[in-house]
Amino acid sequence: MADFRLPANSRIRKGTTHTAPEGAREVRTFRIYRFDPDSGENPRVDTFELEAGECGQMVLDALIRIKSTVDSSLTFRRSCREGICGSCAMNIDGVNRLACITSLHDLGREVRIYPLPHMPVVKDLVPDLTHFYAQYASVKPWLLAHQSPPPPDRERLQSKAEQEKIDRPAACILCACCSTSCPSYWWNSDRYLGPAALLAAYRWIIDSRDEAGGERLDALEDPFKLYRCHTIMNCTDVCPKDLNPARAIAEIKKMLVERQS
Amino acid sequence: MSLRSPLGRALGAGSAKEGVHHWWSQRLSAVALVPLSIWFVVSMLSLPSHDYAMVTAWMEQGWTPVFLILFVLTAAWHSHLGVRVVVEDYVHNSGTKSLALALVAFLHVVIAVAGVFAILKVAFGGAA
Numbered sequence A: 001m002a003d004f005r006l007p008a009n010s011r012i013r014k015g016t017t018h019t020a021p022e023g024a025r026e027v028r029t030f031r032i033y034r035f036d037p038d039s040g041e042n043p044r045v046d047t048f049e050l051e052a053g054e055c056g057q058m059v060l061d062a063l064i065r066i067k068s069t070v071d072s073s074l075t076f077r078r079s080c081r082e083g084i085c086g087s088c089a090m091n092i093d094g095v096n097r098l099a100c101i102t103s104l105h106d107l108g109r110e111v112r113i114y115p116l117p118h119m120p121v122v123k124d125l126v127p128d129l130t131h132f133y134a135q136y137a138s139v140k141p142w143l144l145a146h147q148s149p150p151p152p153d154r155e156r157l158q159s160k161a162e163q164e165k166i167d168r169p170a171a172c173i174l175c176a177c178c179s180t181s182c183p184s185y186w187w188n189s190d191r192y193l194g195p196a197a198l199l200a201a202y203r204w205i206i207d208s209r210d211e212a213g214g215e216r217l218d219a220l221e222d223p224f225k226l227y228r229c230h231t232i233m234n235c236t237d238v239c240p241k242d243l244n245p246a247r248a249i250a251e252i253k254k255m256l257v258e259r260q261s
Numbered sequence B: 001m002s003l004r005s006p007l008g009r010a011l012g013a014g015s016a017k018e019g020v021h022h023w024w025s026q027r028l029s030a031v032a033l034v035p036l037s038i039w040f041v042v043s044m045l046s047l048p049s050h051d052y053a054m055v056t057a058w059m060e061q062g063w064t065p066v067f068l069i070l071f072v073l074t075a076a077w078h079s080h081l082g083v084r085v086v087v088e089d090y091v092h093n094s095g096t097k098s099l100a101l102a103l104v105a106f107l108h109v110v111i112a113v114a115g116v117f118a119i120l121k122v123a124f125g126g127a128a
Helices: A059-069 A130-138 A160-167 A183-188 A194-205 A213-220 A234-238 A245-258 B006-011 B020-046 B052-060 B064-090 B094-123
Strands: A013-018 A027-034 A044-051 A089-092 A095-098 A110-114 A121-123
Touching: A027 A059, A044 A059, A059 A110, A095 A234, A130 A194, A130 B006, A183 B064, A194 A213, A194 A245, A213 A245, A234 A245, A245 B020, B020 B064, B052 B064, B052 B094, B064 B094
Parallel strands: A013 A044, A027 A110
Antiparallel strands: A027 A044, A089 A095, A089 A110
């Protein structure tokens, strides 16, 4: 029944400490999770001390600084550095967020950085998101309108009000902050779709141009795929784009009840 | 290691086309339990004493047994729905899970039947 032993590579060792350069006036400390599967060793937490003036504004700036001046083997994903690509999602001081838009001024003198919780780790701060993306693909996040042929002379039209309904849900950047903050997703991610995929499903269910709403609801009507959501609402709490996946899931549950009576 | 595609793994066994009824029953029973629990607590507090004779006398009068039976059945039903989810959440071995779910179901039926039987026995004056 219960597993009393920790899975392999769960025990975290104390790592190396890289002290601040001599003469540093103000020091910022970063405690960063490090894991290299090729080494065969358990993960460790390394400590990096930086001169505060050289950290830059955001957590990502500090990570890049560490990588280029202290330890070039530090591994993390990043791309746009403006909160639109979703690559640098990680657990910073216990909260899932994007390193590129998390200001160091909002954090304490010491910052703890871990990969997104409860995902297999590829290396250091890089989680394996294969299953997360597959779950997103499984809700068919594209327009399904095979019944009506597209108008020959123009696009499929939508009213302004109809477009506004999907504006917010469609702004999801798939950073995985929400799903990996959800305890239900931690325990049952093999079967529970998680807030991100369900938000995407909702976005297409309410799209006025889509004709597969019924099939989409059919596919979600499952004790695990949808109903593992116990309205914990960590998803809405952490979303760096201020979206509301918890609300979307509640709306899906409502639609499922409404179509029965 | 499995060579099944990530999408195949995510789709799994597909949708069970179930869950709405469970979800809705849990909400409905929760709503029903609000007045029933308040009625039960208020009744208990307003009894002058809680000795056997006083409580059985209260259980015999008027609508009390009806509300008591409703309370026991709704609470058992609601509890069954909730505990079932807890088992599904945390027990991952399929054999242990089936066994735990069966035990949970039996236990709740036993509790409900025993409760209703006790109430009826007192209400019809069978318990002296």
